[in-house]
Amino acid sequence: MEEKLRELWADLFKVCAANVTLDDHFVRRGGDSFKAMRLVGEARQLGLAIKVADIMSSPRLSDMASKLLQASDIVVASDCIITTFELLSHVGENEARVHAATFCDLEPHRVQDVFHCTPMQEGLVAMNMADPTAYIWRCTKNLSPHLDTARFCAAFDAVVKAHPVLRTRIIDMPREGFVQVVVSEGVAWTFGHSLDDYQRTDYRLTMGLGQPLVRVALLKQATRRIFALTMHHAIYDGWSIEILFDAIARCYQGLTIVFPPRFQSFVKAIGKPDFQSQGRAAWKAHLAGNESVPFPSHINGSHHHRPDTVRVRSLRNLQWESMAITKAVVVRAALALTMCQMDNVQDIVFGTTVAGRSSIAIPGVEQMTGPTMATVPTRFTLIDDVSEDAKIATAFQTLLVVQPQRLARANEDDIFLESNHSSSLNDEHGAVSRMRYAIVIECQLNDDGLDLRASFDSNAIANAKMEMLISHYETVLHKLCDPEFQSIRLVEVEWIGERDLRKIYTWNAKVPEAVDLPVHELFSPIFQKQPHTQAICAWDGDFTYQELDTLSTRLANHLYHCIGPNPTATPIFIEKSKWVLVAMLAVMKAGFASCLLDSTLPHSRLRSIVEQISPEIMLVSAKQTEVAETLFQMELMLVGATHLSGLTLALPTIPLPAVSPDATLYVVFTSGSTGLPKGVVISHRSMSSSIVYLGPRRSISQQTRELVFSSLAFDGTWHSLHTLYQGGCICMPSETGRQDDLKGSILQLKANFSFLTPTVASTLDNEALDAIDSLVIGGEPADPEEMERIQQHTTVRFIYGPSECTPVTSLTEHPQPHPSSIGRTAGVFSWLVDPQNTNRLAGIGCVGELWLEGPLLGTGYFQDPDRSAIAYVTDPGWMLRDRSGQPGRRGRAYRQTGPPLAQSGCAGTVVS
Template sequence: MGRRCGATPFMVLLASFSTLLHRYTGQEDLVLGIPVSGRGPVETEKLIGVFINTLPFRIDLSGDSTFIDLLQRTRETCVGAYAHQDLPFEKIVEHMKPARDPGRSPLFQAMLNVKNLPDTPYDGTDLLIEEIELPTRVALFDLTLELVKNGETFAGSLIYNKDIFDESTVLRMTGHFRTLLEGAVANPEESLSRLPLLTPAERRRLLVEWNDTRTDYPKDACIHHLFEAQAERTPDAVAVVSEDRRLTYRELNARANQLAHYLRRRGVGPDVLVGICMERSLEMVVGLLGILKAGGAYVPLDPTYPKERLEFMLRDANPAVLLTQSALQQKVPLEAAEIVKLDADWAAGPVEGKAVGSPLTNPAAVNLAYVIFTSGSTGSPKGVQVAHRSVVNFLTSMKQILGVTEQDVFSAIATISFDISVLEIFLPLSIGAKLVLLNRDTATDGPLLCGAIDKFNPTVIQATPSTWQLLLEAGWKNKKTMALCGGESLPQELLAGLLECAGRAWNLYGPTETTIHSTCCASLNYDGPISIGRPIANTRIYLLDSHLQPVPIGVTGELYIGGDGLARGYLNRPRLTQERFVPDCFRAASGARMYRTGDLARYRPDGNIEFLGRIDHQVKIRGFRIELGEIESTLGQHHSIRHAAVVAREDAPGDKRLVAYVVPRPGATAFAAGELRRFLQQKLPDYMIPAVFIALDAMPLAPAGKGDRHALPAPDRARPQLEKSYATPRTPIEEALAGIWTRVLGLDEIG
């Protein structure tokens, strides 16, 4: 192969090693260090001494070319570099002026060293010289591949930085290098992304063995069927509690049936959407079950959302009926669908007078159960359509994994606009457990939440890390409680607190598009990075590179999810659905799909998955998934803003917040953070309002001309955004209070 391109064995090895690093890192522009003898002039051949110089070779791997094309480019790179091999490396560094890091080599962190030594020791007139292998104790670079030509073969070793790699990773890497070389020689016309990297055994482990999650569940059942079966088994058991009110399973079933009959008369049936804008209450649970029993799918509308956002969601969903409460009617646009106030209309008779038996509806498991709106990158939220079968699979799997029974008590903390509420509400109602609803004020106040939990004594609590932090800071502790943590990344410090205060802690992961949680891990310790575990029942996880090829164990890839939990797609967004829900190329079944999460993760050797962050600009704050692009797009609608960038910063551990950077339009009036905040509050929910606004003359740019988010400045502790002038504390009590808030908020001045 090398001869065909006029390439030396070294050039073939350099192209192969570059391809390996490219496949491991995803980088298309690599710089490798190559040592050269420095004995170009004939006069230096017989001199004793060290003339070695190091050349940085820049390898272009863009465009997913074939290996033979890469080899030709590598040959040109080598020829060009060797023409300047006498230029000292120090001079190159001096000219380039790279950012220096005492712990890393400048310009490159990986080296290829191919030694071409004579087969017999050098025999001089008076000297006998031979090579003596010395043990390597210090890795000069992150990774060095050393190869020695031995006849027609090469022997070699990988020298690695133990702070970055472990032995098992490097051993796997050597196997992948060999597999890659064999594939390149066998098929040099193959594209770099398609060259084999994994051994057959590794590929089977990643794609088949670790995805063998097939489990039986009632595939033809709907969510309300699980509840109805439980109501038959334990009719007099308490189903749901809200403050001082409660309903048994018989009472809840009867009321839900009455509402279902009422909704059926108003045209609600399979795949018909019904809005529900209600505070957490017994009526809300009746509303959810009534919609499902009528065959419809519920669309939760959070009453705290701005009116403009609610109007968009209603226009997009176009529900046939909207369930609400009298106190919330002013939040609902007047032109909305037929409005039913469950508190007032129930007492007035139209609903209460309906039959208490189950309606004769026939929704199928493939029909929709709910449509939940999540943040959208284009400036508008998008509705995720989830069918009954996906939820039933999830509930059945969580019952088995968690080991919950009818003796358990679940607390419901999340708003129904957040999909983790599906677990809180329907898992207990499907197994005969008790559901305790906590109102919004209680759920967002640490001491109040702690008091409510002590009062009702739930055995299972699901919350986001932000809510768990509130509880722990309020002094909560109960070793009989199972703590479920999901919605955003679980910090190690918080896990340590949960393991100390709760009986058991679970870390749960999953996007709305794959039905609540797709993986789970029983956290037994917090030593090292926290795992999101393995897939739940009938769920497949793939970690893939940008060309949809599985990445090796320990290598970062984008997380794709397949299986029975996949949503139908996005409401009224066929193009976006096609972009995010792609064909499952690892399944032979017709129509099999997988969801592209945009999350980065890697496999551990034991098959558990480690979450590493986002591939794009989507973040989670207090458990809410936020598309930063939506905030940026909304900011751009303000008449004074020319450019906007929003990032999630964690300048203090555990304090993740949104920071907005804005460039005013020429001639705009003085920058006013308060005005921008009020503008956003009319269009976005509270959790999407940046905590800090910073004015810039221009956005920082990367060398390629793109915006450089990493160069955005940290917020100033001096609070330049105050709308009123700073007033110093006047009394000792004010000084003490200001000092407390200065420490809590991390600011220099509190007036």
């Protein structure tokens, strides 16, 4: 048995039998399920029998030989013995024959058999009824100039006679549903002289119910002779096409024509109750606990997609021979890993087109012509090894088609010169390109790689993201085939490729330089340049730049004179008014840190913040004095017209201190996970850098009038310093106007710019929006439809920035390239880090933790060094490492931990 099997292997793999050993591995030799089917057929010719399943489960030659049996020992299954019309359930032969003949417009005696369609055929026909152009494949082949055309046509007619599938039509029969009708009538030839004219006519023809599903033409155009073939995908698969063309060549050359097993035997086998019940049980167990989502995860799964864009890539130098699993499994595993990383999931499902004939024990199934393929889900769980293919239907948006490597067929060389399709990758897929999936990925396997064709719906996935998917897929596939990685657990492999690393390190090559000035010194030229320009327009009055500068300096002198150097933050407890900006500037000029308090917050929340600060003094308005006295034992300094008018500059001459850029500018408290507010510390350097780097991106000018909507408890109020730096005006509504009459506040204060959350922005009517020149949106996800309405009335920009890195770190224009895009950062670099291992980066297009590097980073958390060390990481490994021609560097990065994770886009943009 070993010697016979050795000879079969040698013939299959085109090697010398002496070079085949008992320890040889079928898969490492290049075997797969398709070659296994060929091996089964070749063994049968020698009187031997073996199953495809035995070949794949016992891939070593010595083990496989023990599975060989004499063909005489095999009992032919009853599935292979079928009489005509026996597969119908409710309609008798005569009734079926008459109904089919009437529907197909034929004489009853021309109907040879009627039997049920497979589930795949039913689906293809149903979709074709919705779109008559769908699932029709067209192929043209140039014929040899020496070809005898009459002999060629006769050879094709003989193949049609031997292969009933070419004489099959499909109808909808009462009480039976979709059935296929085999007729005796052959395929009619069309002859002509113009390929263009023929194709224009052919594209207008349909292949509906009762109509022929094959059309052929022989065209003589100048010196060329062209064979044109049109087929409906409901009667063939890629394997069948190879058999048919080989049969045409054999028949033309006078060789014995091979009559294939009848397709009815396949239909009968898959329709048996025990086959279906066993299948349901197996797949129920296989998909148990499935929590996967379709890929891409953001698209509407109920939407009917149609691929409208194609990308082609040739992947070479894949070390297939290093793998002990088939190429098809590696291809599927690579796609699953790619999707897991691009959507940050551990459990993924996508569709796979598989050859159903390899799972059915029918003698000669490898020679059967007909659509035995099935489109089924592949489930992949990252924590497991490469999972088996799932083979039942489920909701998925991505389809993978793996084509086997084509075997050379010498019989065809003297007949067909070349096809208008370069490989069987395309032969399969006039149909595939019209499948209703968001993404269809077709892979044609080769000796050292594969040819990839990605067809996708550009309304579901952007061109740029598809390019990222293909690029990352190529990287993952190469690493899976690399022997260096095959002893490493999947979760431990660094999947990012050198090409991505080069791009990322190029984007983030030079860290933006910090602006080493305290904020008030950054403003000095503005105060001097336009002293009489309005700086503050509030519900309770206005200030010019000169008045703002003078009053804040006067208050700063008084504050510093009273307490001297202050090591902790100074709370500012003033309701929204023109005095808020005076107090903010005064505290920074005195060299102190501010902490803005919102008077509308519960007293318990205010008390918790103030107790953490333990201040010596608080700046407070007269209205808030009573509450302030209950918060903490500290000195209260009144801020208002009456108090400041009583102050003079005749205080003892104590010069205001020189403020270091490292000094704390403000502390903002956000909700902590433990319930205790956590304070984020921002330095002068960080805010000055933010003002300088983001100013040009925000289109703020001297004409800008910014409505400060944000609560004083949030760092959005500090955002208004950007407008002051550009010489604009700060418009401060009252708390009542802010909450109850935002439109009235906008119109009354003549505001033309504001930073709002999407929820608040959606409350503005068209009149209010028309008054605003520019609106900045951030803080929460935006509803695309509502943003479209707003954008019709004003310019919309989207910003992002964690409190830990000043109010704003990135900005993007509308329309956004992605509903959750946060655009490109300014003043900081964005890094996407592998969420499974923060010592390595995530690939471009993959989901990762968002880390930020640059001068906008905050100092840390207020009096919380442990939490600061977790969030602000010094010298992460991927930053120190020399990669892709870029030297490593020391640095510090803020780690955006926990959801939402982010995804890198093209040219360094980020999607949250």
